[in-house]
Amino acid sequence: MITERPLPTSDPRIGVLGSYGGLNTGDEAILTCVLTCLRAHSPHASLIVLSRDAEHTRAHQPLANEVxxxxxxxxxxxxxxxxxxxxxxxxxxxxxxxxxxxxYLRLVAAAQAGGVRTLAYAVGAGPLREPDDREAVRTVLSAMDDVMVRDEESRLVLEEVGVERDITVTADPALLLPAEPFTAEMMAGEGVPTDTRLVGMSVREPGRAAEHLDEGDYHALLAGVADFLVRRLDAHVVFVPMERQDVRHAHAVLSRMAAPDRGRIMNGAYSPGQILGLMRHLDLVVGMRLHFLIFAALSGLPVLPLPYAGKVFDFARRLGAPTLVGVAREQSGLLLAELDRLWDEFPQRRPELVARVRSLQVLARETGVRCGALLDDLPSRSGVAPGSGQRKPPLAMGRT
Known part of the structure; x- marks a missing residue:
């Protein structure tokens, strides 16, 4: 049991806990956007990031006061x-x-035991089958001041686990990421031509979120997709790793292509904003990684998601993109037909895509607004909420 926390005597100290530390480009994009939101609302707050690699976070997150x-x-x-x-x-x-x-929830519970207010900021949930994890989720989320998830799939998972409280569905914070330049010199350094059509591709490893994937099957499927796009669009294929492990799987796909000379695997270390900036050089994307798809959608590109998990299927649905279920070789014909249709019809589809992205960005901003409301509700220096004689109750919450 930790000791009771002292009443604030200065600007608030806000901890941010997640899978941070350079392990995944998408997670780093999320952290950038969460810190930006917190800083915009509380310019003088102390932002403390709890990281899995403190050195990386210190080097790449200038908005963090402490790591x-x-x-x-x-x-x-x-x-x-x-x-x-x-x-x-x-x-x-x-x-x-x-x-x-x-x-993660062990740390949240420790903070709660010391009187620290807690909030789930557009989190994703699932799969949740192990009893210890399910119990932690039920107990700790019920004691939070606000719980927001980034997609409908996560809300359904939490309800199935037995979380009995209002859960708000918002959108992924990375939808608010600003782009950084990805220059012609950077393209040349990667050996990517700029005088031809370019198709971006994201490949990921099987893991807890994709445990049903058969490596040989989906490597062969994606190699066939890449070859089709080379022929159909006279394009080069650019593989964009979002985690270190993605490189090996990109090589596996490239090795199965009939035209491997028309593929490039990016090897440099880039910020999330630079990967978003890379999208302006691309003409179409096919991908498994959620944030690769988010970056493409932000850039107004035709997007074909490969839904290996519920979070990708949910994003595809909200985007109005094709929602083929699974990543299996027997889907090759359907996948190629969908790609053909997507390319031909995208000029007419683009306005709808842009409108849907803007709607998701509105939801992502609302996450920040709710977090800001909780910050405004923190006790003042005298130990009471501003304008009252006692601490305010937790925020009223509703489901969207």
């Missing part, structure tokens, strides 16, 4: 740091899944 490494740190030291917070923000991103949910 704490939370894996392998003595419990007392970590609990003392949590006790000094006024608010702990969990997420965003997919943090509530088997094997990981209990680890």
């Amino acid at each position: 704490l490494h939370w894996e392998g740190v003595p419990h007392r030291q970590l609990h003392d740091a949590l006790a000094g917070l006024d608010l702990l923000v969990l997420g965003g991103g997919g943090v509530l899944y088997d094997g990981e949910a209990r680890r």
Whole structure:
């Protein structure tokens, strides 16, 4: 049990906990957007990121005032740091899944025990089958001041687990990411031509979120897709890794292509904003990674998602993009036909895509507004909420 936290005597101290530390480009995009939102609302707040690689986060997140490494740190030291917070923000991103949910929520529960207010910021959930993770989710989320998930799939997962509270469906924070330049020099450094059509492709490894994938099957499927696009569009295919493990799988796909000379695998280390900037060089994208698809949609490109998991299927549905179920070789014909149709019809579809993206961005901003309302509700220096004689109750919550 941690000691009761002291009443704030200065600007608020806000902790941000998630899968941060350079492991995944999408998670880093989320962290950038969450910190930007918090800084915009509370310019003088102390923003403390709990990272899995503190050195990486210090180097890449200038908005963070402090960075704490939370894996392998003595419990007392970590609990003392949590006790000094006024608010702990969990997420965003997919943090509530088997094997990981209990680890994150152990820290959230410790903060709650010390009187720190807590909020789930557009998190993703599932799969959740292991009893310890399900129990942690039921217990800790019920005690949070606000719970927002990034998609309908996550809400359904939490309800199935037994979370009995209002859960608001918003949208992924990375929808608010600003682009950074990806220059012609950077393209040349990657050996990517700029005088031809370019198709971006995202390949990921099987894992907890994609445990049903057969490697040989989907590698062969994507190689066939890449070859089709080379022929159909006279294009080069650019494989964009979003995690280090993606490189190996991109090589596996490239090795199965009939025209491997028309493919390139990006090898440089780039910020999320630069990967978003890369999209302006592309003509079409096919992808498995959620944030690769988000970046493409933000750039107004024709997008064909490959829904290996519910979060990708949900985003495709909200985007109005084709929603083929699964990534299996027997779907090759359907996939190629869908690509053909997508390319031919996209000039007419583009206005709808732009409108849907804008609607999702509105939801993403509302996540920040709700977080800001909770910040405004924190006790003042005298220990009472502004304008009242006692601490206010948690925010009223509703489902969208």
